[in-house]
Amino acid sequence: MSQQLDHGAGLYNTERSEPAQREAFTGGDVPVAVYGLGKMGLPLAAVYADVSGNTVGVDIDKRVIETINRGDSHVKREPGLADLVSETVADDSLRATTDGSAAAADAAVHVIMVPTLLTDEGTPDLSMLTAAVDTIADGLSAGDLVIVESTVPPRTTVDHVVPRLAEQSGLDPDAFGVAACPERTVSGQALADIRGTHPKVVGGVDAESTRAAALIYDEITDNEVLETSDATIAEAVKVFEGVYRDVNIALANQLATYADAMDADVTEAIDVANTQPFCEIHTPGPGVGGHCIPVYPYFLTGAFDVDDDLLPTARAVNDGMADYTVSMLEAMLAAHGTEGGTDADTEADTADAPRVLLLGLTYKANIAELRNAPSLPIARQLRAAGATVLGVDPMLDDEDWDELEDIECVELDTAPTQNIDAVVVVTPHDEFETVDWAAFEAPILDGRQAIPPTTDAPVYRVGGPWPDPAHE
Numbered sequence: 508m509s510q511q512l513d514h515g516a517g518l519y520n521t522e523r524s525e526p527a528q529r530e531a532f533t534g535g536d537v538p539v540a541v542y543g544l545g546k547m548g549l550p551l552a553a554v555y556a557d558v559s560g561n562t563v564g565v566d567i568d569k570r571v572i573e574t575i576n577r578g579d580s581h582v583k584r585e586p587g588l589a590d591l592v593s594e595t596v597a598d599d600s601l602r603a604t605t606d607g608s609a610a611a612a613d614a615a616v617h618v619i620m621v622p623t624l625l626t627d628e629g630t631p632d633l634s635m636l637t638a639a640v641d642t643i644a645d646g647l648s649a650g651d652l653v654i655v656e657s658t659v660p661p662r663t664t665v666d667h668v669v670p671r672l673a674e675q676s677g678l679d680p681d682a683f684g685v686a687a688c689p690e691r692t693v694s695g696q697a698l699a700d701i702r703g704t705h706p707k708v709v710g711g712v713d714a715e716s717t718r719a720a721a722l723i724y725d726e727i728t729d730n731e732v733l734e735t736s737d738a739t740i741a742e743a744v745k746v747f748e749g750v751y752r753d754v755n756i757a758l759a760n761q762l763a764t765y766a767d768a769m770d771a772d773v774t775e776a777i778d779v780a781n782t783q784p785f786c787e788i789h790t791p792g793p794g795v796g797g798h799c800i801p802v803y804p805y806f807l808t809g810a811f812d813v814d815d816d817l818l819p820t821a822r823a824v825n826d827g828m829a830d831y832t833v834s835m836l837e838a839m840l841a842a843h844g845t846e847g848g849t850d851a852d853t854e855a856d857t858a859d860a861p862r863v864l865l866l867g868l869t870y871k872a873n874i875a876e877l878r879n880a881p882s883l884p885i886a887r888q889l890r891a892a893g894a895t896v897l898g899v900d901p902m903l904d905d906e907d908w909d910e911l912e913d914i915e916c917v918e919l920d921t922a923p924t925q926n927i928d929a930v931v932v933v934t935p936h937d938e939f940e941t942v943d944w945a946a947f948e949a950p951i952l953d954g955r956q957a958i959p960p961t962t963d964a965p966v967y968r969v970g971g972p973w974p975d976p977a978h979e
């Protein structure tokens with residue numbers, strides 16, 4: 508155990524009693540800084556502000572800072588978030604700044620919630636994490652606690668974060684605490700998740716870091732705080748959760764291809780199979796998007812030299828579902844005798860090339876995020892084959908559409924008048940629940956089992972039986 512230093516507001520190795528620490532944390536005497544105020548960071552900063560009464564949010568995007576300091580939330584469709592940001596900014600328990608070093612100098616708890624992406628080579632890109640760590644190091648003090656909420660490859664905290672903090676701050680590694688406390692939060696229910704939908708996982712680089720982090724999260728969550736043996740286990744818990752999901756979805760997608768081959772309804776088969784407790788097959792679809800599930804397998808395969816066929820194969824199956832969806836679309840067009848096919852290669856053919864409407868472009872229903880969205884490779888393949896691709900997505904703003912050069916934006920209410928040859932449901936936003944499918948007068952490929960079987964329209968399903976001749 509390192510010497511007892513004068514730690515000011517810090518909780519790491521403090522001489523104060525536990526009750527006094529809790530009182531200090533919830534009474535605004537332990538200043539918090541949260542680095543990264545995006546879909547996950549802003550809800551987290553708002554809850555920290557609500558509990559601690561003294562939280563500064565740090566982001567590099569000036570627009571984010573200005574929005575928050577007006578008391579507004581730039582993160583949409585998060586129940587309760589707009590009100591919580593407004594309330595915590597109004598009572599000054601939440602402030603936002605781009606000056607991370609100044610925030611770090613004042614803070615005693617530093618919470619990292621920046622993105623952890625991939626390089627083009629499929630290896631973990633920790634550049635944003637490193638930048639946040641360097642900012643913290645500028646203002647790190649003895650007794651501070653650094654919490655890594657971002658999802659990172661296992662061993663990142665011990666092998667990268669701790670040495671970098673010590674090197675950049677000049678402090679002895681024993682002078683401050685570091686803990687991996689991974690975000691286990693789903694967009695669309697972030698506040699509920701942060702406050703306790705699931706137990707909170709906490710793993711420190713030493714016992715004192717675990718203790719201090721567990722005390723903080725015991726004040727934040729209504730659920731259990733699960734203390735792991737070390738930071739690496741805590742990091743692995745989060746990555747394993749995500750990898751489990753990617754592999755399970757790959758199984759569902761592979762079973763969908765078998766169901767198509769046997770002309771059976773994969774959804775019915777999976778639903779019935781899942782009625783016994785040892786089976787939890789996920790849902791097939793046109794692919795796996797977002798910056799979590801398709802990324803986390805690379806936090807193992809791209810970080811450790813292990814002989815692994817499973818995770819890459821699951822990734823290939825999931826990424827292959829865009830091709831599979833396009834091939835089903837081609838078969839559907841052929842079954843409906845739509846002229847032109849999707850292999851137009853001359854001007855005349857292009858005139859006959861099908862006009863395909865993609866409903867739902869973001870990676871997941873009701874979430875405004877295009878990263879790794881399955882709609883993107885589907886649109887690319889259709890455009891390359893000469894088709895005209897139109898898209899409807901109420902989650903996207905003008906800035907998003909500017910990035911989608913392969914897809915022509917149309918509005919949902921006018922889409923049926925756009926002379927559509929085929930409709931593909933890629934992401935089933937709530938807005939599509941009231942669509943009059945027959946109004947398109949075109950065959951529909953339902954990629955997400957979103958259209959009720961009773962619908963009076965020619966609906967084909969990824970992994971589902973093709974419509975009976977009556978619908979031809």
Ligand SMILES: NC(=O)c1ccc[n+]([C@@H]2O[C@H](COP(=O)([O-])OP(=O)(O)OC[C@H]3O[C@@H](n4cnc5c(N)ncnc54)[C@H](O)[C@@H]3O)[C@@H](O)[C@H]2O)c1
Pocket residue numbers: 542543544545546547548565566567568571607620621622623635636638639656657658659690691692693694798799
């Ligand atoms: N989105 C999800 O559903 C989800 C769920 C759980 C965990 N996570 C994890 O949460 C982390 C963040 O994801 P997100 O969805 O909030 O990302 P996001 O892209 O919505 O937001 C990231 C924010 O961080 C800011 N930022 C980047 N570098 C910074 C720096 N050096 N200092 C301060 N701010 C910086 C960006 O400007 C942006 O505002 C990732 O590790 C992700 O894996 C995401």
Ligand SMILES: CC(=O)N[C@@H]1[C@@H](OP(=O)(O)OP(=O)(O)OC[C@H]2O[C@@H](n3ccc(=O)[nH]c3=O)[C@H](O)[C@@H]2O)O[C@H](CO)[C@@H](O)[C@@H]1O
Pocket residue numbers: 690691692693694748749752756789790791792793794795796797798799800870871872
């Ligand atoms: C804390 C955290 O990191 N939370 C993550 C977050 O992950 P996420 O927001 O990226 O969402 P996911 O739901 O995993 O979807 C990802 C893609 O997979 C497609 N998909 C999904 C299910 C299925 O059966 N078949 C599919 O094809 C879907 O359309 C989308 O494109 O929430 C999940 C719980 O929702 C968590 O488990 C996951 O750890």
